[in-house]
Every structure is written in C-alpha cells, then in structure tokens.
C-alpha cells in the first residue's frame with residue numbers, strides 16, 4: 001500500500017520533524033476560514049455569567065481580552081512551534097495591572113511571598129512582581145518527588161549569616177529566566193520544609209530548559225541544580241516552617257489551575273463555533289448538522305459549569321472560606337472537563353481539516 005505524503009512533507013521536504021515546521025496555515029487548505037491568529041468573538045457566555053462580575057472586574061476582563069487579541073493571538077502559534085517564550089509581551093502584561101489587584105491573581109512567586117514573606121520581603125519584592133518588572137518562579141518538585149512533594153530531598157543547612165541549599169528541582173516554570181526563585185528545601189536541623197528566595201545569578205545555581213514538551217510549550221520549564229547556593233538569612237520566608245505551610249500556598253495555586261482550563265475551553269468553544277459556521281460541506285455550513293450542534297451544546301454547558309465553579313472558588317477565597325477540599329475539587333472538575341473538550345476540538349475541527 002502506498003501512503004500519500006503529508007501536506008507539510010510535500011511543502012517542506014527539507015524538514016524532518018514536526019516541531020521544526022512553520023505554524024500551520026489554515027488559510028492554505030481552507031481559504032474562506034478566518035485565520036486562527038484572529039480571535040473568534042466570545043460566544044460562550046450563554047447564561048450571562050458576566051453579570052455576576054463587578055463593573056471593575058468586567059473592565060479588567062475586557063482589558064485582558066484586548067491584550068490577548070492584539071498582542072498575544074497573532075504570535076502564539078509561532079512561539080508554540082518554537083517552544084520559546086515571547087518576552088516582548090511581559091511589559092504589556094504588566095501594564096494590565098492584574099497581578100496583586102482586586103482579583104487575587106496567583107502570579108508565580110507573587111502569592112508565595114505575599115502569603116509567606118516578612119513585611120520587609122513584601123515591601124522589597126511585591127511592587128515589582130505586581131508590575132512584572134521582576135519575574136519569579138516556584139521550585140517545589142524534584143526529579144524523584146512530584147506528587148510526593150512532602151518527601152523532597154533538597155537540603156537547607158544553617159551557616160553563619162544564612163543558609164546553604166543543595167539539591168535538584170524539576171519542571172519549574174519560568175526558572176530559566178526568573179529573577180527570583182522561591183525554593184523549598186529541608187532544614188537539616190529541624191527536618192522540616194522551609195522556603196527561600198534565591199536570586200537569578202546566585203553562585204552554584206543553574207537552570208536548564210526541559211526540551212520536547214508536547215503541551216504548554218511556551219512556558220519554559222526547567223531543571224534546577226543547587227550546588228551549595230548561599231541564601232542570606234533575610235531571604236528565608238518566615239511563613240514556611242513545615243510542609244503544611246507549603247500546602248496552604250498549593251491550595252491557592254489550585255484556584256489558578258482551576259481557571260486555566262476555563263480560558264482554554266472558552267477559546268476552544270469559540271473557535272469550534274466559528275469554524276463550524278464558516279466551513280461548508282455537503283452544501284451547508286457544518287453547524288447546520290445536528291451532530292455538530294450537539295457537540296457545541298455539550299461544550300457550551302461544560303464551559304458554563306466550569307466558569308461557575310471558578311467564580312465560586314474566587315468568592316470563597318476572598319471571603320476567607322475556601323478550604324483545600326474546595327480548591328482541589330474545583331481543580332479536578334475543571335481540568336477533567338477540559339480533557340473532554342480537547343477531544344471535542346479534535347473531532348470538530350481537526351477531523352474536518354484532515355478529512
């Protein structure tokens with residue numbers, strides 16, 4: 001049997017692997033389609049959940065969307081293919097003033113210092129973190145301790161004037177370029193987990209990018225090596241004295257993780273909705289066929305349920321009533337829903353693209 005060559009192979013014979021290929025140009029195969037780099041209109045707010053937001057929150061949402069449409073959407077496919085981070089958008093994200101504001105946004109590092117830092121550390125780091133002038137990362141996971149993070153092996157040994165950190169970290173997002181790294185290590189005297197603020201150029205610190213990821217490719221995840229890294233006393237987080245303290249921060253992170261799939265699924269829904277209306281087969285837009293309408297309705301229902309969970313989590317958090325159980329269930333429900341929706345986009349969009 002002769003296997004027909006893929007379109008990309010025909011056009012780019014010199015390219016031997018998928019990840020070196022240019023971003024997929026939908027308009028070549030489907031000239032009437034709106035390019036993927038143009039955001040589709042937001043069509044997923046079926047129950048007018050936007051009304052639950054305050055005018056200030058609605059304004060923030062519009063500002064963020066405008067930035068995503070104008071500054072992020074046109075370049076994201078290219079950076080996704082290259083697995084590189086578009087540093088030029090950092091000042092634009094900073095200008096949105098969304099970190100540390102009314103919406104309790106969980107920017108890596110910021111919330112950790114806000115929750116566990118001393119007054120002096122808050123004064124020193126929070127203003128520039130909130131403006132994205134300083135970038136931070138959160139280093140908990142190790143090569144041998146992921147889910148089992150409480151057993152981590154990196155050590156912090158007390159010496160005169162500070163601490164010496166030794167060990168490894170893995171998967172740490174932003175670590176290849178972060179200005180400050182929040183590192184968790186086991187205190188060799190108390191055997192408890194403590195937290196430390198490590199500066200980018202600290203002697204003995206190296207962070208290497210993890211290659212060949214198949215998801216979240218723009219985020220730079222790194223392997224960190226701590227080879228006798230000295231951290232002064234004033235850079236130890238006084239609020240982290242055990243794994244229980246780390247867990248409090250993890251609960252807050254889960255709110256952020258519960259929101260990530262919401263944005264993704266809203267985008268997936270909008271993209272499918274536009275595509276099915278634009279793409280015609282058998283003499284009618286694909287959206288005219290009931291099987292596709294059923295998929296859209298199912299996705300829409302899921303997106304609405306996810307938004308309500310995310311919104312409620314934020315309200316509980318703001319009122320000081322959010323428990324780790326609330327956060328974990330929200331994260332689980334929303335991430336598992338988004339897996340279902342990612343299958344939907346395979347069926348709705350790609351099967352049409354590769355008939």
Ligand SMILES: Cc1cc2nc3c(=O)[nH]c(=O)nc-3n(C[C@H](O)[C@H](O)[C@H](O)COP(=O)(O)OP(=O)(O)OC[C@H]3O[C@@H](n4cnc5c(N)ncnc54)[C@H](O)[C@@H]3O)c2cc1C
Nearest residue numbers: 137138139140141143145146147148170171172173216221
């Ligand atoms: C894109 C990305 C970004 C990340 N960013 C960061 C970061 O910025 N900072 C940071 O510190 N970490 C980060 N991590 C690490 C993340 O927290 C870990 O991947 C996570 O804790 C799981 O650890 P692991 O990958 O070692 O998997 P493992 O813990 O080895 O788990 C492997 C599989 O076994 C399952 N499993 C584990 N324990 C059990 C059990 N008791 N019962 C049943 N099943 C079990 C897990 O669900 C999983 O499916 C990131 C990871 C990814 C993928």
